[in-house]
Amino acid sequence: MQKKQFTIAFYNLENLFDIYNDAATNDDDYLPDSAKKWTSKRYYNKIHKLGYAIKHIGMEDTGFPPALIGFAEVENKRVLKDLITASDLKAFHYDFVHYNSPDERGIDVALLYNTRVFNVVHTETFPLNIYNDDGSKDYTRDILLVSGSLNGTLIHVLVNHWPSRHGGEDVTAQKRLAAAKKVIEIIDIIKAEHDNPKILVLGDFNDDPFSKSLKHLSKTQGLYNPMATLQSHNKGTTVHYRAWNLFDQILFSTNFFETQQGALTYRESAIFNERFLQVFRGKYKATPFRTYVGKKYQGGYSDHFPVYIVLETV
Numbered sequence: 001m002q003k004k005q006f007t008i009a010f011y012n013l014e015n016l017f018d019i020y021n022d023a024a025t026n027d028d029d030y031l032p033d034s035a036k037k038w039t040s041k042r043y044y045n046k047i048h049k050l051g052y053a054i055k056h057i058g059m060e061d062t063g064f065p066p067a068l069i070g071f072a073e074v075e076n077k078r079v080l081k082d083l084i085t086a087s088d089l090k091a092f093h094y095d096f097v098h099y100n101s102p103d104e105r106g107i108d109v110a111l112l113y114n115t116r117v118f119n120v121v122h123t124e125t126f127p128l129n130i131y132n133d134d135g136s137k138d139y140t141r142d143i144l145l146v147s148g149s150l151n152g153t154l155i156h157v158l159v160n161h162w163p164s165r166h167g168g169e170d171v172t173a174q175k176r177l178a179a180a181k182k183v184i185e186i187i188d189i190i191k192a193e194h195d196n197p198k199i200l201v202l203g204d205f206n207d208d209p210f211s212k213s214l215k216h217l218s219k220t221q222g223l224y225n226p227m228a229t230l231q232s233h234n235k236g237t238t239v240h241y242r243a244w245n246l247f248d249q250i251l252f253s254t255n256f257f258e259t260q261q262g263a264l265t266y267r268e269s270a271i272f273n274e275r276f277l278q279v280f281r282g283k284y285k286a287t288p289f290r291t292y293v294g295k296k297y298q299g300g301y302s303d304h305f306p307v308y309i310v311l312e313t314v
Contacts, residue, residue: 004151005267005312006067006117007058010202010248012161012238013050014291014302015107017075018082019043025075025106035295042299046291047079049301051086054112057272061310065092067117067150069306072141072161072204073107074098080110099125101142109159109203111146121154122147126186130163130175138163138175145186151313153198153264156190158183160203162213176206176213187221198264199223202250204304209246223251226269226309237271237305239287246271248307256311264311272306 017030019040030038055065074080077098084094097120098110113120125142132138144159160183163175183201190197201223207213209228218225227249236244256266278286279300289300 003312003314005062005064005310006150006264007062007064007308007310008157008200008202008250009054009057009066009069009272009306009308010071010159010204010250011050011054011057011069011306012072012204012248012302012304013074014304015073016046016050016071016079016083017043017106018078020078022076022106024100026104027075027106029295030075036292036297042297044082045299046301047082047086048088051083051088053272053277053301053306054083055088055092056274057306058308058310061268065089065114066112066308067114068157069112070144070157070159070202071110071112072159074110075106075108076100080112084112097123097144097146099123099142099144101125102127102139103141104139107141107161109141109144109161111144111157111159113146113148118148118150120146120148126182128163128179128182130178133171140175143179143182143186145190147190150264150311152262154194155198155200155264156194158186158199158201158203160201160205162203162205162207164206173207173212176211177216179205180213180217183217184220196255197253198255199253200250201252204247205249206247209249214249214251218251222254224254224257224266225249225251226266227251227307230269230271230307235271235273237273237288237307238303239284242284248304250307250309252309259314262313265314267310267312269309270307272308277301277305
């Protein structure tokens with residue numbers, strides 16, 4: 001019997017805003033008349049490039065684009081519709097799950113899925129009630145839960161974009177620990193409703209695999225984090241002051257190691273850092289080819305590399 005393989009991916013799209021002013025979001029930097037000059041041409045160039053990149057994530061492993069891919073930093077449904085109808089993706093039967101979140105920047109998470117292999121059963125969002133030192137609320141991204149059937153197996157996917165390190169890693173660490181505790185609460189709910197559920201937790205966690213928040217999440221819920229083996233001093237998913245971080249990760253319940261016939265089983269994981277996604281010369285060579293550095297337009301893809309895992313039926 002031939003094995004079926006599926007790529008599950010995550011990609012922070014670096015401020016995928018449309019070109020239209022929305023009073024409900026902080027999108028003033030991403031308008032045609034802004035300092036960044038976010039024009040229709042630049043927008044559709046980014047859509048085209050992201051479509052090309054997404055199509056090729058895991059392609060060498062499975063022969064197909066991702067079955068599921070979580071996103072961070074999308075403004076709204078319009079940008080997602082433009083993305084799934086991009087030339088490189090329109091043939092692959094994609095749809096998406098997206099909710100507007102209270103994030104102060106107006107960026108959300110979403111899940112893209114191939115309707116031929118994944119059937120959505122339930123979707124829900126969970127807000128993060130996090131506060132700043134002065135007692136004011138930190139309006140950040142909701143956690144997105146999508147439950148559905150992948151090749152006949154019910155899985156539960158949690159898409160995350162945890163609070164940033166803006167203001168200092170140590171100062172903001174408690175916010176990400178609070179996010180980890182919220183994910184633990186959600187998984188407890190799933191476990192109360194389902195016997196031995198298959199769970200995937202993916203996102204931009206703004207922490208590395210060995211950070212306190214991720215270690216707490218993994219240990220408390222018995223999740224496996226394959227990204228812990230991928231990070232090194234010269235390898236990651238994003239660069240800050242010329243130092244690599246691996247903020248983009250996919251964790252999963254250990255029942256993805258089960259090998260009985262018909263089960264979805266974990267095979268491998270990787271950072272998708274193909275050459276076309278990299279700066280190809282200069283002091284930042286091999287780092288992510290960004291759309292902007294500050295207000296200077298670069299014309300690249302994103303300031304993050306995607307990550308992915310491959311699941312297969314046995």
